[in-house]
Amino acid sequence: MTVSTQGMKVNWGSRTLRASVELLSSMRFSISLLTVICIASVIGTVLKQQEPLSNYVNQFGPFWAQVFNLTSLNTIYSAWWFLLILTFLVISTSLCIARNAPKILIDLSQLKENVREQSLKAFGHRAEGALAELPEVAARRIGQTLVQSGWKVKLQQRNTGWMVAAKKGTANKLGYIAAHSAIVLICVGGLLDGDMMVRAQMWLGGKSIYTGGGLISDVPSQHRLSDSNPTFRANLLVAEGTQSGTAILNQPGGVLLQELPFSIELKKFIVEYYSTGMPKLFASDIIIHDKETGDKVPVRVEVNHPAKYKGVEIYQSSFDDGGSSVTLKAIPMAAASKPFEIQGTIGGSSSLTSGAEKLTLEYTALRVINVENFAAGGNQGSGSGTDVRKVDLRQAIDTRLGAANKTVTQKELRNVGPSVRYKLRDAAGQAREFQNYMLPVKVDEGLDSPAVFLMGVRETPADAFQYLRIPVDAEGSMETFVRLRAALADPAQRELAVNRYASQAIGPDRPELIPQLAASASRALALFAGSGAPGPSSGNVKTAAGLEAISNFMEANVPEAERNRAGEMLVRILNGGLFELTQMTREQSGLKPLPQDEKTRAFMSQMVLSLSDAPHYPAPMAFELKDFTQVQASVFQVARAPGKTVVYLGCGFLILGIFAMLYVRERRVWVWLAPRQTDFTAESGNPIAVGGHPVSESTASSYATMALSTNRKTMDGDKEFEMLKTKLLQAPL
Structure with a gap:
């Protein structure tokens, strides 16, 4: 039997109804729907689902963000058109x-x-032969042989002989039913676990999406779903030491609140790490409080090991901050700013004033563990360059063979300690995001290279952080940078440092050169501090500073042929003046002067770069993380999914159906046995040979015609036919 791709034909109803039934029941329509679902699923896999609209604007632009929102491509699996396609399928x-x-x-x-x-x-597999047995005896022998081989057999006696009919591999046709039933079951399970029930309650039960803010307890009842809701999948955030029994269902344009038949209390959130610093376990020790009976059930929830209570499964989805308190110290990045400390809570905000400018400091995140890759170009942090002339076959093979964690680019993972992330928002509502690390990080593996404090900034969430690197001083802080930046902005301090530098550089034997060197050093420090000429790209509004100001001065005042030599001289004078200014600030703070060695030279080189980049820092102050008290929170996904069992059943049917259709062949065999008087010879008129031995007219009692049909022509089918021909038609004479 072949399966038609045409639809069901009915003889009742209008012509339009008959055509609709034929289209809906046709295989071509089902395949078209499956194709659309596959394309939509690919889009849903590539495009992050149920993200805030601002994230799509930042990543794809406002036009495509609007397209995604209008077509529900950002919420494909709950989109009305996707559910409609599933229903039609x-x-x-x-x-x-x-x-x-x-x-x-x-x-x-x-x-x-x-x-x-x-x-x-007319069959492709056919054979003829003469048998010494009577037709009835041969039919029963052939039938018994087939039964012993697992065939289903039926004998039929006719007026002119006996027909033996047998078949095997009927599971092939059952595979068709199983595979198609699997599609129905999986789609039904998807509909049950989708938003159909939630939408039905919104349409018929008077529920609506909540678009406001505030406390969960203040949300009205029309935005809440009861704990008897048959299907839902929501998120629940619980901080350590607190409990909650109301989950949040994200909806386009807002949320719905899902009441649970229990509340979850988080005792402790647990993270365990490998020796590399990578996490290996996320778990939550919780207590489930039954709202009806008051029972308390302690449970541990781990990733891929959910807990289940009253038909609701609790998954460890992610983790978040539960309201950690932080202490930040303001690092002045503008002359008018002064250092100060401020305390806040992650998720909260504080109001600041910088001159006439009003800012809002928003505490967004605290990360205690930050694992970064410090491999130097695959050389495992060696810092050495690659010799392109070297061909080391042993090393090349070793990097690609062995353990599965070996790659051509090796990783050096290191935990660089806590970091704080915050936003500074101006009066117009515009904000930049900042990320600063608490501990200094040694980025360069050189022996004398200093560790640096990393202070990152980015304009939008789609951008990568750009970092200002401030070298750590001998006291393990960035106070030298703060003092030096303040002294650099003070003309009196600069003048004093210039005089000290000129006196030490010239010596007492040539005092007439001291004023000239002092003038050059004073000019260099003034340019570096931003007290020189305005930058050419700023329209004479903003004064250039740092190495940019030195470069602008050289281009404007020194002939091109002499710039290299003059530039080296000016940078040497600048470094000398900054070093003396650094020594002065340390003396004024009661600290020991820096020794003149390679370590100090590397420190000052990084300090010059930091001071040069500081004027470009887009905020009047940066905030250093000084202390924190961490409070963690777990994000649980709570789900009541009656369709899960249906989907699992459908998957089982699909596996069985595909296996049956691909690996089980339906075969049918017929053997017609006629007495020798009716049909003894073959079409050639010669006696038929059985097993290579001709059967004479005197010994032959019946004539056999055998045929085999199979749903697929394969080499196995040819071999099976030859085996059956040998077993069934070669009877002993």
């Missing part, structure tokens, strides 16, 4: 099953023993 596939299943079931019970003996000669 269920209807179409069900009609296909209803149309073909009765025919298949009838075909399974039939051995087609009524086939005409003459039609057997």
